[in-house]
Amino acid sequence: MLRIFIAITDNEPGVLDRLASTFRRRGFNIHSLTVSPTLDPAVSRFTLVTDLDDKAARAAKSFLERLVNIHSVADVTGTTPLLRDTVLLRVAATGATQAGLFQIANLFQAEVLDVGADSMVLAGSGSPERIEAFMTALRPYGLLEMGRTGAVAMQRCAAAASLETAVSF
Amino acid sequence: MERPPQPPESASASASARAELPGAQIIWRCLEREGVDVVFGYPGGTILPTYDAMVDAKVRHVLARHEQGATHMADGYARASGRTGVVIATSGPGATNLVTGLATAMMDSVPLVAITGQVPSPLLGTDAFQEVDVTGVTIPITKHNYLVRDPRDIAPALREAFALARSGRPGPVLVDITKDAQTRAAVFDWEAAAPRRHLRHVPPPVPDDLLAKAAAMIQGSRRPLILAGHGITLSGAHRALAAFAEKAGIPVAATLLGLDAFPPGHPLFLGFMGMHGSPWTNLAIQEADLLIALGMRFDDRVTGDPATFAPHARKIHVEIDATEVGKNIPVDLALLGDLKDVLDRLEPRTPSLDTGAWLKDLDGMKALFDAPTWPRVRKGEGMSPVDVLKELQAQAPGAVMVSDVGQHQMWEAQVMRHQRPRTLITSGGLGTMGFALPAAIGAKIACPDAEVWAVAGDGGIQMNSQELMTLTQEGLKIGIAVLNNFNLGMVRQWQTHFYGDRRSASTLTISPDFPMLARAYGLRGALARTPGEAAAAIREARAADASTLIEFQVDPEASVYPLIPPGARIQDMIHEPPSQEAPC
Structure with missing residues (x-):
């Protein structure tokens, strides 16, 4: 696991x-x-x-x-820590499909970073599950390239105090 | 982190009161302050400033003939003395030649500090002459390492290196110092360089309730057994072990590196466990209902098949390194901490058990296997290697024994009775051939008044035989017993047992004339082919003023028994050769 x-x-x-x-x-x-x-x-x-x-x-x-x-x-x-991950995706995009991509970006609160003649670059951020859902939505358009940060984690307030406070020397 | 060459603001107040020193001098000041009286090394280009500064230092330098030899000398020195061994080498090949020695020390938890020269910092990463990324190379085989590029970082790195090497579970630490850091000057501030990070992972004292739990497990046991490992010696716990075992009436089995942790003649001592351990010792493990593992790590050479190891026993593991707990064998109770502290506090809480019936059972097992007839080797052609070691035991019972790796190492462990801690020095974990001769040199330097014997085979002695020169150079007297069976005996034995006796590259068809080789290096050389010659050669070697190498020509086909095949169950131990060989 x-x-x-x-x-x-x-x-x-x-x-x-x-x-x-x-x-x-x-x-x-x-x-x-x-x-x-x-x-x-x-x-x-x-x-x-x-x-x-x-x-x-x-x-x-x-x-x-x-x-x-x-x-x-x-x-x-x-x-159940809090997780955030960011993905940059280059997606195939033609004039006909651009509008659909903008809608998906809007739905996932993603950014459109660049628009080219035949592709777009989108940036999505959220929990790893949300990013998976974002990619699933985009996959039918044709994913061309992906860069992903990997998760940053922090424990919930109720679960633990700051891990940094444990630093003594 | 790169720093500007000027002293930092915070240091300026103390700097005004103290003169600056070149980094090379700071190195020696640190070694002197750490109480280092001897270093082992070999000079070269990037460490030259440090060797230049050594001329004025109050530290003895032993010039080895190979950096690997120097590392094993520092290792032998550390194991024999309980102090931290120091080895110095240059960059590139000098540094890579330390690798086997560092890995040996890492596996056996030996405190070492290795200092290497490095190319000047502007050349780092340019594939400069004799540049190698030794900090990268040695990450897995050191407790920690440092790349020092600024003379102000030398004292903090060295102080922390010494503190780390000996704290917690000891081990080797390497400090790689660029040539310009050795030549540039900085303020030497010993106090400001006090280490702290070595305390990070040292466990706090074991809580009382866990000690009570251990005592309760002991109380409820009928067939308890102590497994004593190297940790006994490392934490200075041999007296605490004896007190604990005697009070509770618990017998003691030992790992290879634990053999000198308990008096061999003690009625509770059961002897050597593991692949070549005594049959009754291994069977006792299988019969026990409680194992108290003290500073040992359930190595595969001890357990055989872990799934069938000690099936009836609950296990208490006393260990300072948390990574060892549950790594190889699941345990019921872990006491994480310094072994001596744990035993000192456990002993008063421990009940005196009535283990009479259990001890009687163990005596029965010994009788079943006819214990006095072990170790057994075949009565074959040539002298028995076991008889040679028995003769050595008879003549030199209190000697510090430094064994190499292979059959002779196992026979040494089976035959010799190591009376005091630090009288058996051998490469247990890594199994480094070529260890014995240089480690014996280090041991002799650590204990100049002790009788020291290196025991090696005809294979291993040739792996660092250049250090014979170091012996003569330093005017040291030790004995070197070369058991020459004209084979890489342990390889040959495994080929016999596990590869249908197909001999592949295991026969040493030609070797040097060992006594003549010894004489070429300025030592005494002797040859013994019969028990009578062996006894005389040992007698003469002990009486002589100089070191003597004795070549004992022994039975080429003798094998070490018992033998638990690798990964097999303890009860599958082999007691005798395959049928095509003559019986024991």
């Missing part, structure tokens, strides 16, 4: 390499990965989505927690 980990790490060179290496050597594939600095610029936040069974997920968390650069790792899979 898809697992969602949030790792709070030092913001310094090599952290991504160590984290990825922990997965690579055990043959665990990383489904998506986002990283950016937190409110404290010396600290980074990773959201890592991967497909692992329970035992492998426990092992992955434990191996990540052993890394010196890592402050904390949370497996938030079971906490």
Whole structure:
């Protein structure tokens, strides 16, 4: 099943390499990965989505927690975390189909970023499920290219306090 | 993160009171402050500034003949002394030659700090002469590593490296320092460089309620068994182990690296477990109703088939590294923390069990297997390798034994009685051939008053034989026992058992004249082909002033028994050769 980990790490060179290496050597594939600095610029936040069974997920968390650069790792899979993902899609578009595409964009609160002679580029944002629905709606028009950020996750207010407050040093 | 070459504002106040030093001098100041008395290394282009500064440093340098040898020396030094070993090498091939040594130390949790030179920072990533991305290469085989490009980062990196190497589960840490960081100057501020991150993942003391739970599990057990691993020695817990085992009346089995953690003559000591362990020890594991695993990791060489391992036993795992819990074998209770602390606190809570019936059962198993006749090898042509080791045991009972990897390593583990912690030094996890000779050099430097023996095969001794020169150079006296069976014996044995005895690249049809090789390096050399010659050669080696290499020519077809085939059930252990071979 898809697992969602949030790792709070030092913001310094090599952290991504160590984290990825922990997965690579055990043959665990990383489904998506986002990283950016937190409110404290010396600290980074990773959201890592991967497909692992329970035992492998426990092992992955434990191996990540052993890394010196890592402050904390949370497996938030079971906490129905808040997820946001952004997709850029190039869709085949002719004069006849443009109007339908604009309607779909409107329905999904997506942006039309560019319109060309035979294609359009749309940007959609939302939960991974909403993006899947957006793509399903667009698929009949002919999807030509996709770029996707991967999920950024945060736990719900009721589920946990800020993961960043756990950072001591 | 790249920093400008000027000192930062925050440091300027203290800077006015302290002179700046070149990075190379900061390295040595740090090593001195860390209490390092000896480093093992090999110079080269990008580490030259550090070697230049070494001339004025109060640290002994041992010049190896190969960087791999230097790493194993630092490893042997660390294992024998309990201190952190230090190895220094240049960039590129110097650094890659450390890889096997670092991986060896990583697998066996040995505290090492490796310092490598790196090309000047403007050349990083340009495929400059002798440039290799050693921090990238060593991520999986170090606890942590650093690429230092600024002299101000040297002291913080080195202090943290030492703290990390010895904290929690020990291991190797590499610090890669560019040549310009060694030559440029910075303020040396030891206090400001105090490490903190090593404390991040050290578990807090085990809560009392978990200790009570463990005590209750022990109380309810009728056939408890302690599995003692390397963690006993690493946490200095051998006395705590003895106190705990004696109070509770629980027998003790040991992993390869736990063999020196419990007195071999103790009535509760059951001996060596695993693939080549004693039959009764392995059967005790299968019969036990409670396993108390202390600083061991249920390695595949211990468990065989994990699904059928210790089927009747509940398991308590005391371990400092959380990744080990449940990794190979599911456990019922994990006590995450320092082993000595856990045992010291568990012992008063532990009941004295009446294990008389269980101990009697174990005696019955020993009798069933005729324990005194083990380890068994065939009575074949040539001298028995087991007899050679028995002779060594008889003459040098208190020696620090440093074994290589292969058949002789298993016979050493089966025969020799390691009386004190840190008297068995061997590459357990990685199984590194070529380890014994350089590690024995490191052990001798750590314990100059101890008798040290390296035991190797005719294969392994040739993997780092260049370090014979280091022995003579340093004026060290050790013994080197080469058990020459004219084969890569363990490979040959597996081919015999698992590949229909088809011998593929396992026969060493030609080897150097080992005694002559020793003499070429300035050592004494001896050859023994009979038990009488063996006894005399050992006697003379022990009486001599210089190191002696003794080549013992032994039965080429002798095999190590018992043997649990890889991945097989413990009860499937093989006791004797396939039928085409002569019986034991």
